[in-house]
Amino acid sequence: MKLRLIVLYLIILPVWVQGQTVCSLEDRERLESVMAELSQKDLSDQSIQELTAEIGSTFLKTPYVEKTLDLPGGEKLVINLTGLDCTTYLETVVTLARLAKRGMLTYETYEKELEWLRYQEGIRKDYSSRLHYFSDWIYQNQQKGIIKDVTQEIGGTVYVNQPSFMSENPKFYPQLSNPEFLDQIKRSEEAIKSRTYYFLPKAEIEKYEENIMPGDLIAITTSIKNLDIVHVGFAVEREGRIHLMHASSNSMEVEISQKTLHDYLKANTSQTGIMVCRLVM
Numbered sequence: 001m002k003l004r005l006i007v008l009y010l011i012i013l014p015v016w017v018q019g020q021t022v023c024s025l026e027d028r029e030r031l032e033s034v035m036a037e038l039s040q041k042d043l044s045d046q047s048i049q050e051l052t053a054e055i056g057s058t059f060l061k062t063p064y065v066e067k068t069l070d071l072p073g074g075e076k077l078v079i080n081l082t083g084l085d086c087t088t089y090l091e092t093v094v095t096l097a098r099l100a101k102r103g104m105l106t107y108e109t110y111e112k113e114l115e116w117l118r119y120q121e122g123i124r125k126d127y128s129s130r131l132h133y134f135s136d137w138i139y140q141n142q143q144k145g146i147i148k149d150v151t152q153e154i155g156g157t158v159y160v161n162q163p164s165f166m167s168e169n170p171k172f173y174p175q176l177s178n179p180e181f182l183d184q185i186k187r188s189e190e191a192i193k194s195r196t197y198y199f200l201p202k203a204e205i206e207k208y209e210e211n212i213m214p215g216d217l218i219a220i221t222t223s224i225k226n227l228d229i230v231h232v233g234f235a236v237e238r239e240g241r242i243h244l245m246h247a248s249s250n251s252m253e254v255e256i257s258q259k260t261l262h263d264y265l266k267a268n269t270s271q272t273g274i275m276v277c278r279l280v281m
Contacts, residue, residue, distance in 0.1 A: 051097045
């Protein structure tokens with residue numbers, strides 16, 4: 001019986017020690033393996049863009065798993081590298097790339113950096129403090145100095161951005177049964193609506209494709225009026241053309257799209273174009 005209790009203690013130790021962080025042993029082992037491999041490389045000649053694309057490729061074939069962040073109870077910082085959706089894949093790669101360039105690859109720095117990236121003002125408070133809408137994620141992480149939204153300068157035009165899906169459909173989000181959280185989501189939606197966003201219409205992507213760099217963050221816009229962004233990933237170059245590296249719900253794994261980014265969007269009628277962001281550091 002004592003042995004079983006010791007084993008149980010070891011299983012929950014990473015979560016218990018970190019308080020409000022959830023990270024399984026398998027996820028922590030993969031994280032530390034990736035960081036150890038990066039620590040052994042000379043990254044001085046690599047740009048943050050090149051490094052982002054390289055790190056992103058190490059997760060190819062990782063299973064697609066959605067809703068890993070929505071755990072019961074209070075908001076927890078979830079670290080999950082063994083099952084990723086499009087947003088958690090992007091956040092994982094961005095966090096690793098930033099830490100690798102700074103030579104700060106430890107579990108503790110990863111934990112702090114992920115929280116800084118994922119939450120409003122970089123602080124995990126509760127469910128409503130998470131950056132749920134990706135256009136808000138873009139705006140706030142540009143304010144933090146993490147990324148630059150380059151959509152307008154590479155040829156983008158104004159994007160009418162009026163998200164309200166979460167506040168109109170609280171039944172899909174158990175945490176929004178809390179009226180305080182619902183009110184905060186509504187305030188976040190109003191803040192998004194007050195800003196000016198830009199997008200590159202999908203018909204224009206081929207024309208301006210040369211302005212997209214491998215490693216750029218790609219956010220796909222939509223014709224669905226109460227949503228802002230429906231998918232995210234990274235730009236990668238294959239045979240002189242830009243493709244999308246992303247966690248795909250179709251193939252159920254992280255992949256590089258066989259179609260070019262232009263043709264990928266062309267095949268989906270509700271996808272209207274892209275926002276393009278570039279890591280600053």
